[in-house]
Amino acid sequence: MNKMLYKPLGMVVSSLGGLAASMLFKQIWRRVSGEDDAPDATDAKYGWAEVVIAAAVQGAIFGAVKAAVDRAGAESYRKATGDWPGDE
Template identity: 50%
Template sequence: MKASKLAYKPVGLALGALSGMAAGALFKQSWKLLGHAPDTTDAPDATDEERTWREVVLAAVLQGAIFAGVKAVVDRGGATATRRLTGAWPG
């Protein structure tokens, strides 16, 4: 395993945790702005009998898109920063 990849492992784990928290907060705000669930900012569970199919699927799609987008931005930024510091791409 390359040294840059090994050095990036703990950084990647920390960035992954931070990106998950950021994505969760972004989703909650997005869900709230869309006017869903005024009493809570949590996404509906698929087994929540009180929620419609449309609401459950929309929440899942939005949440997945936000998480994937934030993860890509954070991973790419971390890899770019690692290359600047070490001169090697961590992949």
């Protein structure tokens, strides 16, 4: 039963985390590079290093934010219900 209750909540929390990660990456990229958007892999005006570094930074930020948001959601669920999500 816990998984069924947590799944919809987890999906909403994850979606909000994705939006937060996207906004955070955009701000960091703008401050570091002075450009509004990170380079696309197929954009000819950027070199390999710029494209790969941008992708690595974006992936690290998304991974960290996702882990933090998922963990916070699980902790909040535990505090509200007394059960850890997914425990059988």
